[in-house]
Amino acid sequence: MEATFSNLVLGFSTVFNPANIFYALVGCLIGTMVGVLPGVGPLAGISMLLPTTFGLNPTSAIILLAGIYYGAMYGGSTTSILMRIPGEAASVITCIDGYAMAQKGRAGPALAIAAIGSYISGTLSVVGLMFLAPPLAKFALGFGPPEYFSLLFCGLIVLSYMTGGSIVKNLAMIVLGLMFGMIGIDQMTGYFRFSYGLVALGDGIGIVPVAVGLFGISEILATAGQSEKREVLKPRLRDLLPSKQEFKDSVGPIGRGTILGFLIGIIPGSAHIISTFVSYAMERRLSKHPERFGKGAIEGVAGPESANNAASEGALVPMLALGVPTGPIPAVLLAALMVHGINPGPLFIKEQPVIFWGLIASMYVGNMVLLLLNLPMVGLFVNFLRVPYRILYPTILMFCVVGVYAVNSSLVDVGIMSVMGVIGYLLRKFDFETAPIVLGVVLAPIIEFSFRQALAMSNGDYMIFIQRPISAVFLVVALVMILLGLKPLIWKKKDWRERLTEAEKSS
């Protein structure tokens, strides 16, 4: 405990210099804009802006990128409440009661409770992250190649189960991502694989062109040219403060949403999306007046918004402690750290205390900045929503090209982005999730390396994965997830994942 606090002091001493506070502020501001603008999700936002951090030191860079990440989570609620359009996927559920409140002239309190709930859950989740990540990293120091392979395998299976929709489609997408990750020089033998003479592919396919293509370009391809009739409800900022009753009604949902969101956030998959749906369902079940839900119940805003923010910070626990991203956004953050010469993993916290504790401290600061920023500036953010999409998408396309090119000064990356854009567009058409591909690309080199090392250790005996207890536990969890995922194929009954996918689409 004492060590934690002395480390936290180290973190605050890192953050409390004018430059880092400035980057936290800029990150939060850009993140909020990214979250507000429909069509620019946090993933594409972080990927596009990654090159802007190249000139910064690693601590400042990660503070800026993390600010964009949780800023986007905050910002997503604004469009949901004022337009019934989720700024990012995790705000889908906020549309229901948030927009209903706005129609009743209670947009101000809805926005305020979303911001306050996000602040409280964000801050409490950082406490959880602070206490959970270091012991987890210590535990993971005992992992050998078999444990690492099984952990990653289990993580990918859990991801395919938790992502929603068909588990077979999700598994196929993970395998496709792993295949993309095979491109480039084999780290163990030096062989060029699937690079077709292109030297630029020697280092493999970068995460940034893949993420920007699958999430940025495919979104533009799918949505450009569609009619854009947007009605933006103007919040009455005079009435921003929630009433006493609204505050009272929000306390429980914020607390429950925080705990739920943080715990779900640690699990691989679309954690922040799932957490909002679970929180909403839980609040409706616990409410004495469930009939109010859907008609402007503040609990329907407070719970999911808190859960969403808590999940986004919970997702950083495995990324920072184990070097294992649980979703595409932590995967891009992981790649960003690697660009700056840092390899997250069990040794990261021990070897890079300034960066780790600086990031933790910046989150406390960032959450405060977002609370102070979001409410007074909501009018400004609303104006961004008035920019017509036909002006917005060419601008996004331009940032995609610059962002991807700047990572390696390579046009091959821009080409990969275009190809991934087409793949993403077609996959969306056929109801495939693209997030598992991103994770597959990131994890492919580690999972293959661990797999081959483990087989070399055991003289080719696959039993090594079962004989080692920790590895066996991960494999059992993976097996349970596969069986659960296959249940609807056998019983032909919709499970919660299919209902979740349908709810997301119908919003």
Place this chain on the structure above:
Amino acid sequence: MVWERRVLPLGTHTQPGPGYFPLLLAILLIIFGGILIARGGLTRAFRSLSWSEAPHAIAILACSVLATLFMERIGYRITMIIILGFLFGVLERIRLWQALTLTLGLALGSFWLFDSLLRVPLPRGGWGF
């Protein structure tokens, strides 16, 4: 993948080669693909998909390909002026003065922001622009 992998040594179970893991993945993808094809009848019909955005999508994709092929030859600013000018002026039919202002402002402004201010080198093309 299975075909392309043939040039890579498979290795042994004890010492898996560079082709071992890709082959495993290819087999898995074939299995998942087979399951999806077998269950294809349960999904919605291909004809029911709407492709109304396809003309726009093709034009945008063409812009992206143009950037890939020519950005280093003609420079970032000229490439972006062509792409943005086409998207704003031709595809979206925004008023001429608006399209011009947006095209020049964004193309030159983004170059200034990234190249001059943030020191992220962007291509200048054969004649230094």
